[in-house]
Amino acid sequence: KYFYHRVTRISRWEKPDASVAADIEARIRAEKDAMDDAIQRRRAEMDAKKATDQANSDRADVVTKDLEARVNSWRGSRPLVQLLMDLPTIFPPAPSLMLTDSPTPAEVKKAYMKAVR
Numbered sequence: 604k605y606f607y608h609r610v611t612r613i614s615r616w617e618k619p620d621a622s623v624a625a626d627i628e629a630r631i632r633a634e635k636d637a638m639d640d641a642i643q644r645r646r647a648e649m650d651a652k653k654a655t656d657q658a659n660s661d662r663a664d665v666v667t668k669d670l671e672a673r674v675n676s677w678r679g680s681r682p683l684v685q686l687l688m689d690l691p692t693i694f695p696p697a698p699s700l701m702l703t704d705s706p707t708p709a710e711v712k713k714a715y716m717k718a719v720r
Contacts, residue, residue: 687714 606615608624610631619627677693678686684706690697700714 683715684711687711687718690718 606618607613608619608627611627613627674693677689681689684702687700688702691699698717700717702710702714706714
């Protein structure tokens with residue numbers, strides 16, 4: 604006779620003992636349980652990461668909206684020359700630029716290039 608195990612797909616010419624078959628099925632069940640646990644753990648990790656990413660995104664949106672509001676209120680309808688001279692009030696690391704009362708376009712461009720670097 605030919606014996607075939609449906610789960611493990613092992614074929615034998617001799618009939619396995621009941622204890623051997625039970626051991627094989629117990630091992631397969633344990634492996635399946637371990638795999639299911641690993642899948643559940645990974646899903647929980649992915650859900651936690653998704654929640655953290657969403658919270659970070661929400662905080663970034665709030666900061667962006669606040670920053671845009673501050674910049675828009677600072678900007679107002681002033682000309683570029685005044686904005687360049689007042690840039691350190693909104694962004695302290697920016698260099699303080701001194702321009703004449705009526706700067707030439709080349710001086711404005713030079714000041715702008717210093718500010719954006």
